[in-house]
Amino acid sequence: MTRKFFGTDGIRGKANVYPMTAGFMVELAQAVGQYFNADTKTHRVVIGKDTRRSCYMLENAMTAGFTSAGMDVFALGPLPTPAVGLLTHSMRADLGVMISASHNPYHDNGIKFFGPDGYKLSDAVETEIESILVGRRFGTFDGQPGRVTRLNDSSGRYVEYAKTTVPDRTRFHGLKIVLDCANGAAYNAAPEVLWELGADVISLGVSPNGYNINADCGSTSPAQAAQAVRDTGADAGICLDGDADRIIVLDETGTVVDGDQIMALLAGRWAQAGRLNHNTLVATVMSNLGLERHLAAQGIKLLRTPVGDRYVVEAMRNGGYNMGGEQSGHIVLTDHATTGDGLVAGLQFLALLKESGEKASKLTRQFDPVPQLLRNVRYSVGSTPLEHEAVREAIAEGEVKLGDKGRLLIRKSGTEPLIRVMGESLDPALLDQVVEQIVEKVTLHG
Template structure:
């Protein structure tokens, strides 16, 4: 196999095209099963999925692969990605699998793998699985083939756990909450948790049909939820993505707060309470310069990593930090979850509302962001726009013009054929000129 299988967040691609084919899912399941099944004792894997039509095909193919190497499979059905991390550890499984392409359209799908501790696999583990896949997998003897069963209580277990992360003795009574579940994995989970904690819930994006996940809804399209918040005079809106590991919030005026604002609030509150380990927030290079300035003013450090929640988590685990995330809405709180958890992140924000009595609009804008512009440019397979002399010249010129007044970040997406062109600058006019020039150069070479 000449192409690298794993990207920045597992395996991802267009359904029924390489690498998201039934054949590859079967082989990947077998390779992962062989990697984790090192002896003849009983071994188990939990498999969850979001609501994409292709999830059925991939789920059954993975099941065949895992059972062929002697792994027993627990099928969780549609559950959020963080629920898979939680249940992998809770059920003492050797490996967990989430079938999802997160915020991508329904035509895509992906496979995310978790180790027995509930955390996403390391680069070394993924390389080990790819090596086994390339060499071919030795199947189990007929008498050692694994079994598969539906695990009907997966959602209920996660609902009960999520509620325990909300402050003991506190309730959401009196709060009207709009929650947009993106027609995805949390379409039942999120409304249940909020209702059971006492909120009046107005649920959107709860009618998945296999093809409408993330379709003009959820964290990447919060406009409909913002409109609903204003129309219904709700106190807050919560927008999740397809697998519910991301969240953006909407205050009562309809203003959208991204992950940077949410992390800023939680970091500040935890620091005041003495709960912020190392007095540090871990975020990526995409987080706004305004967040960094806000934290530094409070004596809180900001550590930046490469883009991808897995790199945030690796930094957190390596240095004992407990709060991190991404501007896109991945909020990672290792006291509560092993990966980004949109629902639990929202519950932490709601806890601040309940404990302070303040409106969402007061809490959802803790800093003034430095003007930031991000444009995604799709490129053709086989081309390398960032290696073009034209693009490199445009980038160099932009960096010179911004100098100390801003910064540029140009990179390839790890999950889609996109070049992401991001810039920040105090002067919005200069920012527009620099970013637009680079985008035009990338488009010419794409």
């Protein structure tokens, strides 16, 4: 069936606008309950959230739906997405729920589901839940309603686990680190982890008010953190997003280091240590050609997937790989986490920074990227600009112009009404011309 509600990363939309409404969330939770109530045991659900004001509304609505279906709910409070995956598994829950729109502004929100193994639910399970929901097959539960328990030490559990992901004797004494938590889910846990490991932490984005999540801060807006790195003479900066499943690193000059460079660094070091499974890194079609060439020179294979960390993780699990991620900063290290974990990835980087004694600018400049240009074009809901003949012709013409020395990737966003137009070429002027021509056509017909 065609999926109506689930996108590439759960369900997402504007809070208090269908489907991100309290009424829909009650029914969604009941549909999930119907899926799990195929047997007679009492099922356990853990629910985490980020710091958006709307999370309280959605959390209470889903709790009502789950308990009405006889499921026991454990409320975790504000917590990073990877921590929800961790606690779903460690608490032997049947389901984990993260209420977050990740890097989106406060007025959006979303729902991500995790299975009992701590990994996000498969497309097949999400599709079955959606069919129950659309067909309104959840009915009435005749047993006792479930109970609700608030887990007060959920953040502490994640803090303790995160520290175990670096070698036992590693301490960050002598490192001054700017840490921007985007006024999001990691505002408590992340500074505590770095401080307990010995770093001198300069914390930004740790005063959430329900509306300032991702607002001019965090991984999508690192300018404030970059200035703080320069002003304080910090060794590096770490910027997380609203649910802390992605990371952007800043070197000591405040220069942004994207996920491709971090993956290149970690993959190279893990390969040298014999830790990189099958000598393969999994990344998406968005990753730079320079990364692929750099890895190939070291005998490391780059396996590309569609955009979306769920597809990266799916390929990793299918092939037995233990490192993958996205240029945007989702870094998935399945030796340590079941999904992207910005804090854990940051700890791996800081451990290498401490061990090497090098400047962050040298450590993170692993390869020279091929010039890349990405433009996001918003389109009207209901329109289909990529199906318009003029847009298809512009794309075909662009591919011919770039030839074998570049590439184009044009796709719809899975979370927002955007067409993402990305191109790469060794000729920046030609690249700009090709991308702008396509953007013009998409804008005209969007």
